[in-house]
Amino acid sequence: MLSRIATAVFAAVLALPSTGFADVQLPGIISDHMLLQRDMPARIFGKASPGEAVSVAFRGQTVQTVTDATGRWEAWLKPMASGPSAAMTIQGANTITIADVLIGDVWIGSGQSNMQWAVWQSDNADAEIAAAKFPQIRLFYVPRKTSPVPVEDVDARWVVCSPETIKDFSAVLYYFGRQMHQDLKTPVGLIHSSWGGTPIASWISGPALMGNTRLEPFLSYWQNMVLHYPENQSRYEQAVKKWEAGGSQGARPAVPLGPGHQHEPTTLYNAMVAPLVKYTIKGALWYQGETEAGRVQGDIYGEALMTLVSDWRRAFGQGEFPFYWVQLANYGNATKNGHWMLVQEGQVKATALRNTGVAIINDIGNQTSIHPTNKQDVGRRLAMLAQNTGESPRYRQFTREGDAIRIWFDHAGKALKTRAGAPLTGFQIAGSDRKYVPAAARIEGTTVVVSSAEVTDPRFVRYAWDYYPEANLVNEWGLPASLFRTDERDQ
16 A cells, blocks of 8 residues: 555646646745845746746846646746846736845755744844844745645745844844845845754655655654554544643643644645745755654664755755755753764764755753754854855864874864863763773864873774763864764774
């Protein structure tokens, strides 16, 4: 029997699109105040009657096209530089004018709650909201919905960044976009498509997810949820009745996982990514992984992230566009199953893909909250990746030197150092028994020498391998080093 996911994939392929269009119709992302990607061909698209002639006029260009047999049409504008806003005219049987269109850089931000976390929830929120007067930053907020098959449109429109529009927008994406706008002196468009608490499998297309056998645990996990859904739903209904009878005190019981839930694999890709893939973009940002750490799926997170990046790149059809993500922060209350660090490790491993990078934030997390409120530094570090102006030190290799081990790093800059000049902390060392003990560590230029009197024949080193580590190694830009372990690389 086909799974729900497989059935949905085949349904999407076999479904016959409607041809009942008359006037030219535009998706939500082609709307007033939109921002088109500079220096690249920009696709404008929509629907009309089959065989209808459609023209698009903008900034001295006029492009003509004809709708296909299903009533879909698209027109490509030649690459344009940034400049003043202008109106776009789209004409078929009717005429539509799109007002206040800018050219600049378009970025998509996606993931779970730390990407969804709003500006009003971040540090210094009142002042940040009051200062958000950036008419050349444009915002597009994708509604949170699910779908069993890919859809073509979302109910959203572009808006101008202002104190009135920024409050509920993604803090990480906004602070990134603001930094990019101020540094590069170009307009910036930000597309926010995230949903708190969701797993990575929900954001990967059906063909990509089912096509990677190493990701089968995500599918089997969901199949188990569906198997137990009837009994869980019954318990949920009883719990709601009890909750209501008690005066609705406390939190409402959580809806159980089952068909149509936002945790269902591929359903968020279908509803919140697929409608965007025709839009020309500069790149994408990702902040997610807490769910997999809690579900003991951290060991395959790196593979899943690489699958997602490749999947989105295929869907957008723009080659290996820039894709940057945020490593999970330090968090003292993380489930103590070791998978928090495995997710963090996987987020580093995924940078093996070209034109990617990871922002390390193991210095700005929260002991008791999974949602650090310092989103400003997160956005700034992502912007540094996007502008190639600095990234965190990452373990490259080690060499054994008698009773010590020397660690070599990429992205060390001119020299490594410690935060605030304090003694170096966060290193552990082990012999062949892999029993780790705290280690003495000293910086020598762009390397670190690690040793311990307890380990006379050292074999392995790890750094910041804890949920809330006391680790303070940084590079010349003050960016913190990522966790690492040498175990996997030398067994």
